[in-house]
Amino acid sequence: MTSVVDTEIDEGATVGVAADLLGLTVRTLHHWDEIGLASPSRRTPAGYRLYTWDDLERLSRVVAYREAGLTLDAIRVVLDDATADIGDKLREQRAQLAERIHDLQQLDERLERLTDAHERGILMSDVEQREIFGEEWDPQQSRAARFVWGGSRQWAQFAERSASRSPAQWRALSEAMSSLQHDLAAAVSRGVEPGSAEADQLAERHRELFSNFFPLTRQMQVCLGRMFEADPGFSSYYNGIGDGLATWFRQSIDESARHNGIDPDTATWE
Known part of the structure; x- marks a missing residue:
């Protein structure tokens, strides 16, 4: 005073x-x-x-x-x-202040989660990640991805969505991806042709699911398909799900892009 x-x-x-x-x-x-x-x-x-x-x-x-x-x-x-009653006025002011403090604490918590998400990617402990994504999951993957993609708009979008995603939502997304991979492997084993209606539907499921991480255009999906086939780590992973899946999936993504008016040969990351 x-x-x-x-x-x-x-x-x-x-x-x-x-x-x-x-x-x-x-x-x-x-x-x-x-x-x-x-x-x-x-x-x-x-x-x-x-x-x-x-x-x-x-x-x-x-x-x-x-x-x-x-x-x-x-x-x-x-x-x-x-x-x-001066006391009533002051108590009213204290109540308003307590509400503001509560709002500021919530804001601070949101800012903390956003900061952590930009730095760590997935806001779960290593144990929680393995429980949800499987024992073979390496929690260092998302942290390492920051050093590759950390300056991109897509990493910022991934972090923003990760900050508000609960373990239950991560589990649901993981289960949806596992279901898609199972269906991709089944399609390859049955000889489904890239460009067929079934292959197009699988490619679109992948694009929609991946868009939970950041908005994925069809041109960007084409670039991912190339990486799935060309990168030894990704190709080994996909071929481990189904024999020849890496190449089949890249071809299916390319054909789906063509059906949507996109030339995969000129597609670029947007």
Whole structure:
């Protein structure tokens, strides 16, 4: 709380002196005067307005309640309404403050999760990840991906979605991907032709599922298909699901792109 300096002011204080005493600006005092909250009650012979001791005491009270967070309207009620219960006004202010603190704590938690997601990718412990994705899952994969893709828009989108995704949602997504991989392996074993309606449907399922990580256009999917076939790690993984699946899947993605008016030979990552 700001208090009035204990100095005798016989004739009253000018606006500038009052502002200095209370640590306010002249503009603030003029505003409070204009709205009738706290006004100087005396004038000099030259017409300059002066704050008396009572005026300064009222200003001091205004400052005290403003620093406690009350609005100017609430302060006016406290100072002018003889029936006003100051304790009720202060309790109301504390309740509003508690609500703001709660909102700020929630905001801080969201910011913390977003920060962690940008740095770690998947916000689950190693044990939780293996429980959901399988024992063969390497939790370092998402962390390592940050060093490759961390500066891209897609990594930012992945992190934003990861920050709000619960373990149950990760499990549902993992199960959907496993189901798709099972169906891809079955299609290869049955000799389903790339470009057929079934192969197109599988390619579209993949694109829609992958879009849970970040929006995946058909052109971007074509680029992924190339990587699935050309990268030794990815091709080994897909061929482990089904013999020849890496090449079959790339061909199916290419044909699906053609059916949607996209030349896979000129497709680029968008």
